[in-house]
Amino acid sequence: MENGKHRVKEKANQRLSFQQFKKLWGIEDTGDNLITESPPVPVRDIFRRFWPYVRSYRLWIILSLLLIALQPMVQSATVWLMQVFIDRVLIAGDLSPLYWLILTYLGLTLLRGTLFFSGTYLSNWVGEKFVLNLRKSLFKHLQGLSLSFFEGRKLGDIIARISSDISSIERLIITGATSAVSYIFQLVVFIGMLFFMQWKLALVSLIVVPLFYVVTRFFSRRIKMASRERTRREGAINAISEESFSNIALMQAYNQQITEQDRFELQNHRSFQAKMLKVRLKAAFTPVISLIEMAGTLVVMIAGTWLLINNEITVGALIAFMMLLSKLYSPVRRLSKLLNTIYSASASAERVIEFMEEEPMVKEAPYDLEQVSGYVEFKNVSFSYPGQSKKILSNVSLSIAPGESVALVGASGAGKSTIVKLLMRFYDPTAGRILLDGNVLRGLTLDSLRENVAVLFQESLIFDGTIKENIAYGKPGATEEEIIRAAEAADAHEFIQNMTNGYDTPVGQKGRNLSGGQKQRLAIARAMIRNAAILILDEPAEGLDANSEKRVMDPMKRLMEDKATLIITHNLKSAAAADRILYLKDGEVIESGTHEELLMRGAEYAELYELQHGEKEHRNAVSLSSGSRTDRGNSKTKEELIGS
Numbered sequence: 001m002e003n004g005k006h007r008v009k010e011k012a013n014q015r016l017s018f019q020q021f022k023k024l025w026g027i028e029d030t031g032d033n034l035i036t037e038s039p040p041v042p043v044r045d046i047f048r049r050f051w052p053y054v055r056s057y058r059l060w061i062i063l064s065l066l067l068i069a070l071q072p073m074v075q076s077a078t079v080w081l082m083q084v085f086i087d088r089v090l091i092a093g094d095l096s097p098l099y100w101l102i103l104t105y106l107g108l109t110l111l112r113g114t115l116f117f118s119g120t121y122l123s124n125w126v127g128e129k130f131v132l133n134l135r136k137s138l139f140k141h142l143q144g145l146s147l148s149f150f151e152g153r154k155l156g157d158i159i160a161r162i163s164s165d166i167s168s169i170e171r172l173i174i175t176g177a178t179s180a181v182s183y184i185f186q187l188v189v190f191i192g193m194l195f196f197m198q199w200k201l202a203l204v205s206l207i208v209v210p211l212f213y214v215v216t217r218f219f220s221r222r223i224k225m226a227s228r229e230r231t232r233r234e235g236a237i238n239a240i241s242e243e244s245f246s247n248i249a250l251m252q253a254y255n256q257q258i259t260e261q262d263r264f265e266l267q268n269h270r271s272f273q274a275k276m277l278k279v280r281l282k283a284a285f286t287p288v289i290s291l292i293e294m295a296g297t298l299v300v301m302i303a304g305t306w307l308l309i310n311n312e313i314t315v316g317a318l319i320a321f322m323m324l325l326s327k328l329y330s331p332v333r334r335l336s337k338l339l340n341t342i343y344s345a346s347a348s349a350e351r352v353i354e355f356m357e358e359e360p361m362v363k364e365a366p367y368d369l370e371q372v373s374g375y376v377e378f379k380n381v382s383f384s385y386p387g388q389s390k391k392i393l394s395n396v397s398l399s400i401a402p403g404e405s406v407a408l409v410g411a412s413g414a415g416k417s418t419i420v421k422l423l424m425r426f427y428d429p430t431a432g433r434i435l436l437d438g439n440v441l442r443g444l445t446l447d448s449l450r451e452n453v454a455v456l457f458q459e460s461l462i463f464d465g466t467i468k469e470n471i472a473y474g475k476p477g478a479t480e481e482e483i484i485r486a487a488e489a490a491d492a493h494e495f496i497q498n499m500t501n502g503y504d505t506p507v508g509q510k511g512r513n514l515s516g517g518q519k520q521r522l523a524i525a526r527a528m529i530r531n532a533a534i535l536i537l538d539e540p541a542e543g544l545d546a547n548s549e550k551r552v553m554d555p556m557k558r559l560m561e562d563k564a565t566l567i568i569t570h571n572l573k574s575a576a577a578a579d580r581i582l583y584l585k586d587g588e589v590i591e592s593g594t595h596e597e598l599l600m601r602g603a604e605y606a607e608l609y610e611l612q613h614g615e616k617e618h619r620n621a622v623s624l625s626s627g628s629r630t631d632r633g634n635s636k637t638k639e640e641l642i643g644s
């Protein structure tokens with residue numbers, strides 16, 4: 001029996017599979033949806049999942065429900081007044097009850113208005129509070145997720161989920177739930193009143209109720225699926241817009257407007273198709289419901305007339321009954337419509353829940369490290385990106401001591417930036433260990449690790465804020481004096497002072513009001529103010545012209561003082577000035593030593609150097625290094641290390 005039940009359930013699920021449904025209803029699986037489908041979640045579980053965000057408002061919810069629940073009572077009393085008016089005033093021809101009837105009617109109308117205002121205001125207030133809390137919590141949660149999550153997602157889709165999807169959930173959780181309770185309460189009151197007035201007629205009027213249920217179920221399931229398709233397409237529209245507009249210069253420079261428009265249009269059209277399917281379903285739903293409603297009214301009219309003929313009901317009571325009946329069908333209809341809204345909003349809820357259930361791949365650890373000296377060690381570290389079998393790093397071992405500079409060189413794609421990502425714990429190694437001052441990175445809190453590292457990325461990352469805010473990003477709560485000192489050390493003070501509003505000048509989105517060199521000096525000031533023991537320089541002079549490069553050299557040199565520095569560079573002349581060079585090939589350190597040692601070895605590093613700087617210079621470098629290695633010792637200048 002249990003098995004049989006299970007099979008039926010399975011079959012029901014199968015029959016309504018998304019792909020089959022899409023074929024049936026005209027959204028064929030075109031394979032062009034940029035956003036993957038979120039796992040389906042039953043409505044009951046959705047409520048359970050979001051309940052914690054409204055729990056603290058439960059008293060207000062109860063109050064608003066109470067206010068909503070009182071409304072049908074007042075409505076019923078108004079109908080009852082009508083019955084008294086017809087039977088006692090109109091038919092009896094007696095005007096004496098009219099005075100109190102009018103006064104009561106007025107009082108009831110005012111009461112109903114007050115209840116409506118406070119109920120609506122309160123339920124909306126709770127709803128908006130829910131949106132506020134949920135959005136805050138989702139934003140915080142997303143910020144704690146690992147880099148891998150963001151590298152595998154479309155930014156536009158993430159934004160769509162934080163903005164529009166969360167707003168849709170409000171319709172499901174608060175407005176939806178309170179309206180549902182209010183409609184159910186109205187139903188109970190009205191049905192109770194109908195039975196009180198004429199139980200036989202009341203029974204007849206309920207004949208059509210199961211029909212409402214069957215039709216609603218049929219429509220709401222399909223509306224939910226169309227809504228899923230629609231929300232995914234909206235996410236894709238956001239993603240394409242974000243990609244296109246953030247790369248607008250590239251797009252225009254390569255005349256890719258048409259390609260981008262086509263990409264956009266495709267998703268836009270699919271979104272339109274999904275929406276139209278939803279509209280068709282919703283539009284067809286209302287007339288079908290009206291038809292059932294009409295059938296119910298007809299049956300009651302016939303039965304009512306028969307009862308009237310048999311003197312089992314008065315004219316006034318029959319009219320009042322019919323009026324109440326129309327009021328009964330209204331919450332039934334609204335409840336059915338609401339179910340559709342709930343189902344379509346649950347498509348958004350599924351997308352938000354998918355994100356909420358994401359766990360950070362890099363797990364937080366308990367040990368809070370204080371100020372470190374900056375001794376970094378990689379021990380037999382291997383790494384593959386999540387979900388990929390290709391080994392990006394194999395058995396990498398390296399160390400950087402405080403005050404030492406190590407250059408990481410190698411062909412593009414060799415795995416240099418991946419080493420930085422592991423050191424920052426954006427990812428954890430697949431095998432091997434990384435240590436900071438002898439502590440395994442996996443055991444440290446992410447905050448304490450990252451507080452001890454300052455990074456200068458290949459492309460200076462500048463936020464849309466003032467110059468002051470951008471520098472202070474390196475040390476939250478930095479004083480004005482500290483900011484100016486950092487800017488002076490980064491040789492940025494002068495150009496900042498020459499700007500219209502000095503340190504309060506806005507830099508524009510991505511720092512578009514600044515030159516490349518200015519942005520880099522601002523980034524140096526930010527790293528300066530952090531004063532971390534470990535410094536990572538990822539192609540710090542990349543993209544700067546000779547003049548700007550010269551300009552950032554001195555501040556960079558000051559920044560590196562006493563720090564354990566890892567410098568990633570393609571330029572072997574800059575690498576030459578490092579205390580040690582690691583040559584990375586296909587994720588393995590194949591050569592390691594000083595510039596001179598590597599040249600003497602005459603292997604791949606020497607070959608690459610020769611390729612970059614010509615044979616003559618290479619020979620000079622070798623003879624110079626073999627003759628005067630001891631003289632030079634560690635006297636390499638920091639300028640050499642950074643510049644080319």
Ligand SMILES: Nc1ncnc2c1ncn2[C@@H]1O[C@H](COP(=O)(O)OP(=O)(O)OP(=O)(O)O)[C@@H](O)[C@H]1O
Pocket residue numbers: 151385388392410411412413414415416417418419
């Ligand atoms: N998020 C990622 N997911 C999957 N593979 C990645 C990811 N990031 C990098 N890779 C792959 O890892 C390899 C090493 O990349 P990495 O960025 O570390 O190289 P690199 O030596 O820094 O290159 P470049 O000098 O060009 O910056 C490349 O083959 C790259 O395709």
